[in-house]
Amino acid sequence: MLVRCISNNRNIIHENPFHDLKGVLRGKTMTFWTLIRQRCWGLILVMAGVCVITFIISHMIPGDPARLLAGDRASNEMVEHIREQLGLNQPLYVQFFRYVSDLLHGDLGTSIRTGRPVLEDLKAFFPATLELAVSALFLAIVLGIPLGVLSAVYRNKFPDHLVRLLSVLGISTPAFWLGLGVIILFYGHLNLLPGGGRLDDWMDPPANITGFYVLDSLLTGNRDAFWNSLQHLAMPALTLAFVHMGIVARQIRSAMLEQLSEDYIRTARANGLSRWRVILSHALPNALIPSVTVLGLAMGDLLYGAVLTETVFAWPGMGAYVVNSIQALDFPAVMGFAVVVSFAYVIVNLCVDLLYVWIDPRIGREG
Numbered sequence: 001m002l003v004r005c006i007s008n009n010r011n012i013i014h015e016n017p018f019h020d021l022k023g024v025l026r027g028k029t030m031t032f033w034t035l036i037r038q039r040c041w042g043l044i045l046v047m048a049g050v051c052v053i054t055f056i057i058s059h060m061i062p063g064d065p066a067r068l069l070a071g072d073r074a075s076n077e078m079v080e081h082i083r084e085q086l087g088l089n090q091p092l093y094v095q096f097f098r099y100v101s102d103l104l105h106g107d108l109g110t111s112i113r114t115g116r117p118v119l120e121d122l123k124a125f126f127p128a129t130l131e132l133a134v135s136a137l138f139l140a141i142v143l144g145i146p147l148g149v150l151s152a153v154y155r156n157k158f159p160d161h162l163v164r165l166l167s168v169l170g171i172s173t174p175a176f177w178l179g180l181g182v183i184i185l186f187y188g189h190l191n192l193l194p195g196g197g198r199l200d201d202w203m204d205p206p207a208n209i210t211g212f213y214v215l216d217s218l219l220t221g222n223r224d225a226f227w228n229s230l231q232h233l234a235m236p237a238l239t240l241a242f243v244h245m246g247i248v249a250r251q252i253r254s255a256m257l258e259q260l261s262e263d264y265i266r267t268a269r270a271n272g273l274s275r276w277r278v279i280l281s282h283a284l285p286n287a288l289i290p291s292v293t294v295l296g297l298a299m300g301d302l303l304y305g306a307v308l309t310e311t312v313f314a315w316p317g318m319g320a321y322v323v324n325s326i327q328a329l330d331f332p333a334v335m336g337f338a339v340v341v342s343f344a345y346v347i348v349n350l351c352v353d354l355l356y357v358w359i360d361p362r363i364g365r366e367g
Contacts, residue, residue, distance in 0.1 A: 035357055039350045046346055047339070051103065054338040055096050058331045065112050065329040086112065103339065109332030113325055118336035122318060126340075127211025128198060129310070129317035132236055133302035135214075139241035140248050140298065147245070148252025149284060152260060163249055170246025175305055179239045179312040186235060196314025198232050199225065236313040240305060244298045251294045255287035296352030300345035 066083035067074070083089050087098065102109060108118035151163035186193045198213050199205060206217040206225045214233060217225035259265065260283055268278045303318075310319030318337060325333035 035353060036350075039353060043346050043350070047343060050338060050342040051100060051335075052096075054335045055099065058334050059092060059095075061326075061329060063329045065331060068329050069112055099335070108336035108339065111325070111330055111333045113328040113330040113333065118332050121321060121333065122336060122340055125316065125318045125321045128315060129303065129306050129319060131212040131214065132233070132240065132306055132310070132315060132317060133299065134212075135233055135237040136240035136244065136302055137295070137299055139237055140244040141295065143241065144245040144248025145252050145284075145288075148249040149256055149279065151249065151253040152256035153279060155257065160253075163253070167246035167249045170242050170244070171250075173243065174308075175239055175243050176308040176312050178242060179236065179309055182235050182239055183312070193235050194228075194231050196232075198316060199228055200232075203228055236309050236315055239313075240302055240309055243305070244302065247294060247298065248291070251291050252287060255290050256283060259283040259287050292355055293352055296348050296355075300348045303341050303344055 064079070064083075066079050066086060066088055070079045070082050080089070087095055090098075099109065106119070108122070110116070111118050111121055114121055147163045147166070151160045154160050183195070187195050194200065203225060206213060206222050206229075207220050209216045209219055213229035214226060217223075217229055256279075260279075265278055265283060268282055269275070306315075306317060307319035307322060309315070310317045311323050314320070318341070322334060322337040324330075325337070
């Protein structure tokens with residue numbers, strides 16, 4: 001009798017849904033920590049490789065930063081004095097280990113061009129780049145997902161051909177060339193949007209809350225700054241968004257075609273659900289899961305891709321900062337930019353992996 005009661009209690013525990021839920025959550029937690037440990041080791045290796053490659057490439061650039069900083073009329077003694085102050089007369093391996101040691105202490109060095117710490121410069125320019133990247137990603141998602149769904153629903157018809165053509169144009173068109181065309185059209189001929197910069201020269205920036213001019217002006221109730229900053233943001237954001245819109249649309253189209261051929265879609269249609277309800281409520285949510293990777297990588301690409309776009313539109317972000325640093329042979333600034341953006345790229349990929357595991361724990365167990 002006692003054995004039977006124990007057996008029944010075990011069955012009750014096994015069938016308890018809350019007990020199963022605890023097991024699922026515990027399994028997800030263990031998978032999260034395991035994945036984080038694995039990705040952290042990978043992060044260390046990637047960042048070490050970035051430091052080595054960036055250091056080598058920066059020092060392979062022809063030119064002498066000390067001579068450039070001293071000026072053309074400076075004497076050789078003055079140039080040697082500056083070279084000694086910057087540590088450029090030391091062997092490369094000494095310069096590299098000193099750079100890595102400073103990097104581990106959160107010191108990215110001092111900019112040769114501005115004379116300020118590189119980290120402070122990047123902090124000042126990073127909000128502008130992030131505002132541009134987030135806005136472009138938002139537009140790419142808002143435009144790319146509906147176009148991908150439309151292309152899959154009307155496969156091999158005119159909407160599909162049109163969307164695929166736009167996708168190919170977006171992927172193959174260089175962002176800087178597209179940016180020049182946008183400036184000529186909307187600023188030069190139509191005069192609908194303002195030129196470069198984040199604000200007009202006569203307008204004061206809004207109070208610094210997030211570093212995003214559009215959001216800060218909205219939070220402070222500054223309508224003039226809001227509309228002006230939004231108009232300045234439109235052209236560079238649309239330029240970057242058009243490039244990544246094609247990638248998002250192609251990914252959504254491929255995933256939607258796969259979902260629309262599944263049995264559960266035909267079953268839902270047989271049960272009387274409308275076509276668009278099945279598409280939007282059943283097929284699209286499942287098609288968005290594999291698109292998480294594309295969206296995560298797009299965010300990292302936007303941080304890098306904003307370099308030339310910021311230069312074309314005179315956008316005062318990290319891209320314009322690093323271009324000026326490259327022209328001035330500012331090694332600390334170039335290496336600091338590469339390290340910060342690479343770190344952000346790796347963190348975005350880590351978040352994508354964790355989101356994947358949260359959506360489908362089987363991915364973590366298979367990995």
